[in-house]
Amino acid sequence: MTGVAVGAVGLDSALADPVVLAGFVDALAEFLRPRNLASVFVDGLAKAALYVMIAGGLTLIFGLMGVLNFAHGSMTMIGAYLGGLLMVLAVGQATGDAARLALFFVALAVTFAALAGLGGAIEIGLVRRLYDRPPVYQILLTFGVTLVLDELVRIVVLFYGMQPTSDWQAALATKPGVLDSSVDLGLVSVPGLDLFEIAIGALTVAGLWAFLTKTRYGLMIRAGSEDAEMTEALGIDVRRVFTVVFALGAGVAGVAGTLLMWDGSWAASVPLAADTLLPAFVVVIIGGLGTFRGTVVAALIVGMADAVTTWWFVNEIEFSGLPEITIFLILVVMLILRPQGLFGVEEVGGH
Amino acid sequence: MTLLEVEDAHTYYGESHILEGVSLEVEEGEVVALVGRNGVGKTTTLRTVLQLTPPRRGTVRLRGEDVTGRETHEIADRGVGWIPEERRIFAQLSVEENVRVAVPDGRAVGAALDRAFETFPDLRDHRSRDAGTLSGGQQQMLALARGLVGDNDLLLVDEPSEGLAPLIVERVAEALADAAEDTTLLLVEQNLPLALDLADRFYVIDNGSVVDEGDAAETSADDERLRRYLSA
Incomplete structure (x- = not known):
């Protein structure tokens, strides 16, 4: 055994054992080599980009309306299937890399529009009736929506002879070769897909940030998040703003799903709904419920922590499956130290 | 009428x-x-x-x-405009954004800002600050300004x-x-x-x-x- 074993042995006795300690020092030296640090950093950025896209819509919706949208993961999952479907239909064997990338952006736009439409319909048809009720009603409602949506997708997927629980390989196969190859950045070479995910994540953050801070609609959203009643009294139809934000949040979730469809560690499948919902909640809570800036910072923290622990557990410690626990550890520590989150203000979203 | x-x-x-x-x-x-x-x-x-x-x-x-x-x-x-008890300014928006959001759609925002800042020159100096960092008196001025620009x-x-x-009360009374x-x-x-x-x-x-x-x-x-x- 070459790595550090932290198993049944307690950490204290493990550290006291000189052999284990030497192994740890070796591993630390390996981790701290610039090449490894740089590749962990890029991996962390790519993970952060995915987390911010998964959680961004959720935080917008919670910030304005105080609604914890349990259907958010299902929006991401539907986005993955819808984006995948468009790509599978449009891409053939002969389609070149450039054309595949161009088609991908068309698919992003279409899934954004479709999911925004679905989100708007859910808000007007269902969620709107429950704003005056305690939050548990909205949680139950959106949880019910999730069950219905997931089941519908499962039926459709089965109907076309695919396995709902396994990754959709045909959609993965539409990924252009350039994203599968490594890109040399001098110090390290990193997966092309990582750089692509970082770029899309940065564009999404920049787009949402510009919308929130530079447009009149964004101003209304921020005012409404802070004090919906006062905003209404200034002549702004806050209910219409609610609909737009719910649609926007669902659209962003759809875009995230389309991006995940190309990522082998996520990919389009029905369980993607639950797999994305949990980290989304964690990121939103760490950042502070309802603050967009907090969500961006939290996504970076969680992405980096995830990348660091992934490196350790892949390279040095023989205990697979632990990286997922890391983000929940961060959540627990955050809830103990600062329950309102990094940028949270007490009572945000309550009205 | x-x-x-x-x-x-x-x-x-x-x-x-x-x-x-x-x-x-x-x-x-x-x-x-x-x-x-x-x-x-x-x-x-x-x-x-x-x-x-x-x-x-x-x-x-x-x-x-x-x-x-x-x-x-x-x-x-x-x-109908409302200048509520405890002001209820938007603490996380800047002073200028607080005024902007109160300007009805289709009205000139620049003119509204000029009007607000002419009435309350104090606010002009703090226009890009978060409104939550203003003093109580300044927050009341901002709440009044929001009411004034709402047409x-x-x-x-x-x-x-x-x-x-008391000194601030006098200024609020003048503004009213x-x-x-x-x-x-x-x-x-x-x-x-x-x-x-x-x-x-x-x-x-x-x-x-x-x-x-x-x-x-x-x-x-x-x-x-x-x-x-x-x-x-």
Whole structure:
């Protein structure tokens, strides 16, 4: 055994054992080599980009309306299937890399529009009736929506002879070769897909940030998040703003799903709904419920922590499956130290 | 024409009956004060006008049009502005954004900002600061500025002098007197001399209904009629 074993042995006795300690020092030296640090950093950025896209819509919706949208993961999952479907239909064997990338952006736009439409319909048809009720009603409602949506997708997927629980390989196969190859950045070479995910994540953050801070609609959203009643009294139809934000949040979730469809560690499948919902909640809570800036910072923290622990557990410690626990550890520590989150203000979203 | 009529409004918070039949009228161009002890329904009267807490029984009319049960933003669109108790400025928006958000769609934002900053030069110096970092007096100025740029015909002003130093109260009073020159005001104010100074008329509210009314110019702050309802 070459790595550090932290198993049944307690950490204290493990550290006291000189052999284990030497192994740890070796591993630390390996981790701290610039090449490894740089590749962990890029991996962390790519993970952060995915987390911010998964959680961004959720935080917008919670910030304005105080609604914890349990259907958010299902929006991401539907986005993955819808984006995948468009790509599978449009891409053939002969389609070149450039054309595949161009088609991908068309698919992003279409899934954004479709999911925004679905989100708007859910808000007007269902969620709107429950704003005056305690939050548990909205949680139950959106949880019910999730069950219905997931089941519908499962039926459709089965109907076309695919396995709902396994990754959709045909959609993965539409990924252009350039994203599968490594890109040399001098110090390290990193997966092309990582750089692509970082770029899309940065564009999404920049787009949402510009919308929130530079447009009149964004101003209304921020005012409404802070004090919906006062905003209404200034002549702004806050209910219409609610609909737009719910649609926007669902659209962003759809875009995230389309991006995940190309990522082998996520990919389009029905369980993607639950797999994305949990980290989304964690990121939103760490950042502070309802603050967009907090969500961006939290996504970076969680992405980096995830990348660091992934490196350790892949390279040095023989205990697979632990990286997922890391983000929940961060959540627990955050809830103990600062329950309102990094940028949270007490009572945000309550009205 | 009568700008605002409230007729026999009964308003509840949940099951507690707060307004037990409030009736009042405000004419175009007037300044009308609502006076009375804490908790008798003055703020609720303003919230009833705005339909934030719509009356279960009774009617609110703006220029003769029955607006009972309408959405609050529709009331605001009809030219009713609210300068609420505790100001309720948007603490996380900048001072300028607080003013911007109050400018109705389709109105020139630049002109509105100029107007706000001319009236309250203090705010111009702090225009890019988060409004939550302003002092209490500055926050009250901002709340007033938000009411002024809203293109309002009727301003509902709730406790504008509450918690402010005497010097600031004077400036707020001046700003309200200026605003009153081209806007109608319905004013809730604990500071009786200030209320009587600004107002043309007043209504006394006690236990959820109007118990007296009078002409402000003919009434002094220690009038027996008022003291009966105001002393604790």
